Amino acid sequence: QGTAVTFAGIAAGIDGIKQVLSFGLWGDGPEKVATAASYLSSLLQTKASYERRKQEWELQRNLSNQDILIGNQQQHIAQDQVNIVDQERSIATLRSDQAETIAQFLSTKFTNAELYDWMSEVLEGVYSFFLQQATATAQLAAQQLAFERQEPIPSIILSDYWEAPKDNFTSSNLSENAPDRRGLTGSARLLQDIYQLDQFALQTDRRKLQMTKTISLASLSPVEFQRFRETGEMPFYTLGGMFDRDFPGHYLRLIKRVRVSVIALAPVVDGIKGTLWSNGISRTVQSNGGYYFNTTEIRRMPESIALTGALNATGIFDFEAADQSKLLPFESMGVENAWEFHLPKSSNLSLDYNSIADVLITFDYTALHSEIYKQQVIEQSDKVFTADRVFSFRNDFPDQWYDLHHPELVEEAMQMTVHFDLLRADFPPNLSNVKVKHITLYLPQDDYPGMAISLNRNGNSYPANNRMTPNGIVSSRQTDNWPERWQNMLNIAPEGQWTLSFPNNETVKQWFKEERFKDILILITYEGAVSG
Structure with a gap:
């Protein structure tokens, strides 16, 4: 309203100037004209200042309106943040409740931490047992390999694979808080050593001498053989001297197969029913370093074979003999052994025992040869x-x-x-x-x-x-x-x-x-x- 009055006064002043100019007021001289122009300029400046002020006020009004809009928006944002915090608090509360529920479930369920500790102790004992059994078996295999090769075996198989190996990352004096790594790599390390042992076996493998010797029971023990005709039972022994005279330099004589032939008028249909039995304790000569030889004892469970054929009976079928996964009867026993041959009369009703001319025991065996041992046997043998x-x-x-x-x-x-x-x-x-x-x-x-x-x-x-x-x-x-x-x-x-x-x-x-x-x-x- 004040601005409108100002503009009205300016307009009235302009109109007065127009009247002065129109009614011959120019005669008063230039001063009046200058006064009027100055007055007009002042009015115009005043009007311009009022316009600028109007514009500033309008700008301020617009800015104030924008500040109001920004304030309202900031208020909405703050409200959103409050809502977000409320939601986060609700989520945290839910997580806390869930964690408490899970903790309670784990502490009360069947497969809880206590059960896990108990099972870990039990399974630790089971794993340790089988690892020790596998280690013992590997050690026996190494000893058997050394016996069969008659060579010293490197210390490949360790005595224990349960304890963790010492390295730069594991202190020799483990503290109570140190992690328990016992048995973690035991099976893998044992498998590695078994592989090395197998490679050693392949490198040292060589063909042994293969011989066959037939022993006549009638010639070995004539009096006992005659009693065998009467009783159907005959114990006999095979001694190392029986083989030394054939091949003086042979040692490590191990049986591969035993065959039995009964020279008699055996029934064609019924055949014979006999048993060859060994007590499992045999002996053979082994080498100690290649220069010294001694007799060692081989202990096994007693073995026997049932014989139904009169000629070259082995007690097993032919296709069973081709199976290399199992040892043949008496295989790997020493040739020095105690035997019993049974031919019971109650099981051989059709056999004439007086017609039994002989019983031949044939040994297929392997051996190694040593010139040093040959000289020792010849020197010690009776002429x-x-x-x-x-x-x-x-x-x-x-x-x-x-x-x-x-x-x-x-x-x-x-x-x-x-x-x-x-x-x-x-x-x-x-x-x-x-x-x-x-x-x-x-x-x-x-x-x-x-x-x-x-x-x-x-x-x-x-x-x-x-x-x-x-x-x-x-x-x-x-x-x-x-x-x-x-x-x-x-x-x-x-x-x-x-x-x-x-x-x-x-x-x-x-x-x-x-x-x-x-x-x-x-x-x-x-x-x-x-x-x-």
């Missing part, structure tokens, strides 16, 4: 070879056996007396100076009646009385039943004519006819010098 040679009247002297059972077909003066010849060809040809070391006379029977027996050699008579033949055995090894006069037959050559006489009476003749004597065995233990 005199001793063995047994059995003569069976039933098999070797069938004519004399027949005469004893049919004395009526012989002259009366020669009844119950038989002559038989022992030749040099009956003994090994490569022995020199063969002499009789011992003599054993055996009459196998169920119930020995007892009688006087006369044994003649080259016309010299050496009788024996009843006391000297208990259980049907007369042996120079048993001094209590060996006639003193029979000592003259020892330490002389075995070849020559021998005469065996029984009492020539009806009682003895009847005993022979009743087959009370199943055979007459003369066992000659001889010795001779080894040539070469």
Whole structure:
């Protein structure tokens, strides 16, 4: 309103100037004109200042309106921030409640921290047990490898893989707060060492010598073999000397396979039913550094095989023998062993035990050779070879056996007396100076009646009385039943004519006819010098 008045006054002043100029006021002189112009200029300046002030006020008004809008917007923002803080507080409250709920759940559920600690202790013990078992097995494998290779094995397999290895990051004196890393890398380190052991086994692998030796039980133990015909059971032993004479420089003789052949009139359909048994304790010679050799004992569980075939029976099927995942029966045992062969009569009703001529045990075995050990064996071996040679009247002297059972077909003066010849060809040809070391006379029977027996050699008579033949055995090894006069037959050559006489009476003749004597065995233990 004040501005409108001002503008109205300015307008009135301008109108007055116009009137002065129009009505001849110019005559008053230039002063009046200047006064009027000055007045007009003042009015115009005043008007311009009023306009600028108006503009400033309008600007201030607009700015104030903008400040009002900004203030209102800032108020909205502050309210939003308050709402955000409220939401964050609500979220924090929810998280706190959730954490409390989870903590309560973990502390009360079945699989809680206490159960985890308990299970960790139990599983730690289980893992430690199996790791120790695997370590022990690996150590046994290393020892077995050293035994089979006969070479020292580097210390590849450690004694313990449970404790963590020491390094730059692990102090040797662990504090109580140090992390427990026992067993964490045990299996991996053991696997690495087993791989190194396997590489060593491949590098040192070499083919061993492979041999086969057949042992005749009838020649090994003739008297016991005759008892085997009666009882169906025969224990026997295989000694290292039996193999040393074949190959003096061989050591580490280990069985690969055992075969059994029964030389008899075995039934074609039924075959035989026998068992070969070993007590599992065997021996072999091993090397200590290549210069010293000693006998070591191999202990295993007792093993046995059941035999149903009479020839080359192994107790396993052919396709089982090709399976390399399991050892064959008696495999890796030493050749020095104690054995028992059973052929029970109750299981072999169709087998004539008197027809059993022999039982052959064949050993397929491996060995290593050493020239040093060969020289040691040769130096320690006896230059005199001793063995047994059995003569069976039933098999070797069938004519004399027949005469004893049919004395009526012989002259009366020669009844119950038989002559038989022992030749040099009956003994090994490569022995020199063969002499009789011992003599054993055996009459196998169920119930020995007892009688006087006369044994003649080259016309010299050496009788024996009843006391000297208990259980049907007369042996120079048993001094209590060996006639003193029979000592003259020892330490002389075995070849020559021998005469065996029984009492020539009806009682003895009847005993022979009743087959009370199943055979007459003369066992000659001889010795001779080894040539070469």
